Amino acid sequence: MIEILNPAGVARGRVTGALVADILQTMKRRAVVGTNLLEINAWTKEMIFEARATSCYVAYEPSFGRGPFGHYICTSVNDAVLHGKPHDYALADGDLLTLDLAVSLDGVVADSAISFVVGDSPQPDSVAMIEATERALAAGIAAAGPGARIGDLSHAIGTVLRDAGYPINTQFGGHGVGSTMHQDPHIVNTGRPGRGYELQPGLLLALEPWVMADTDALRTDADGWTLRSATGSRTAHSEHTIAITEDGAEILTLPTPG
Structure with a gap:
C-alpha cells in the first residue's frame, strides 16, 4: 500500500516526527558509559506514554x-x-550505538535512527562510517521531490556509500510510512x-542508509531479531522520515527547537 496524506495528515506527521527526534536525542544524552540498554528501553517507554503515543515495535511481529x-526502541x-x-548490557567506552525508533501519534507514524560513539575514546573509523551514512541520507533527501523516482533516491544514497568504500546490502532499506510503520514503496x-x-506531494518516506564496515552479509542473533555484520565488523545507520512537498522534501524527524 502507498498512502498519500492530505495537508492535515502531514501536519500531524510533523508532531510525530518531532516526538521521535526528541526521544532519540534524549536517549543519546543519557547513553553514557555504564548505561544499560534496558534503561534506554524503559526511558523510551516512559516518554512515549507521556506523549500519549503508541510504540510501533512492542507488538511488531513480521x-x-x-x-x-x-520492546520500545531498537538498540x-x-x-x-x-x-x-534491548537486553542486559551496560554500554562501554567506545561502543558504537545505533538507536532506531518508530512511534505513532494521532494516526501518523514517524521513524528515525541515529548512530554515535559512547564515551570519550577516539574512534575515527566509526565516526567516518557514521558520517558516511549521514551524507548518504542528506543526498537521498536532496534527490526527493515531486516527480522524482524512487530510483533517484536509491542512486543518490548508494553513490555516497559506495564512494566512501562501503559494501551495500539490499535486503533492508527505506520504506513508505503513514498510518502504519512499513508501507510501499521499498527504497x-x-x-x-x-x-x-x-513521488507525489503528501507521500511520507523513511530513508535509512546503513552500512557494515567490510561486508554486505548479515547474520541473525539467537534472539531472532538482532541483525549483525557477518564478519563482526562495526556498523552504522542513519534515518529520517520526510514528507514530499510541492517543491521538494521536508524532514519531519527534527528535534523540537530549543
Whole structure:
C-alpha cells in the first residue's frame, strides 16, 4: 500500500516526527558509559506514554522476526546494525550505538535512527562510517521531490556509500510510512536513477542508509531479531522520515527547537 496524506495528515506527521527526534536525542544524552540498554528501553517507554503515543515495535511481529519484538526502541551495539533487541548490557567506552525508533501519534507514524560513539575514546573509523551514512541520507533527501523516482533516491544514497568504500546490502532499506510503520514503496540503498514509483506531494518516506564496515552479509542473533555484520565488523545507520512537498522534501524527524 502507498498512502498519500492530505495537508492535515502531514501536519500531524510533523508532531510525530518531532516526538521521535526528541526521544532519540534524549536517549543519546543519557547513553553514557555504564548505561544499560534496558534503561534506554524503559526511558523510551516512559516518554512515549507521556506523549500519549503508541510504540510501533512492542507488538511488531513480521515474518523475519521471532515473535513480537516486545520492546520500545531498537538498540544496536557495534556489529549489530538493525533490529537490535534491548537486553542486559551496560554500554562501554567506545561502543558504537545505533538507536532506531518508530512511534505513532494521532494516526501518523514517524521513524528515525541515529548512530554515535559512547564515551570519550577516539574512534575515527566509526565516526567516518557514521558520517558516511549521514551524507548518504542528506543526498537521498536532496534527490526527493515531486516527480522524482524512487530510483533517484536509491542512486543518490548508494553513490555516497559506495564512494566512501562501503559494501551495500539490499535486503533492508527505506520504506513508505503513514498510518502504519512499513508501507510501499521499498527504497533500497543503491539503484538506478529514473526508475520506480514517481513521488507525489503528501507521500511520507523513511530513508535509512546503513552500512557494515567490510561486508554486505548479515547474520541473525539467537534472539531472532538482532541483525549483525557477518564478519563482526562495526556498523552504522542513519534515518529520517520526510514528507514530499510541492517543491521538494521536508524532514519531519527534527528535534523540537530549543
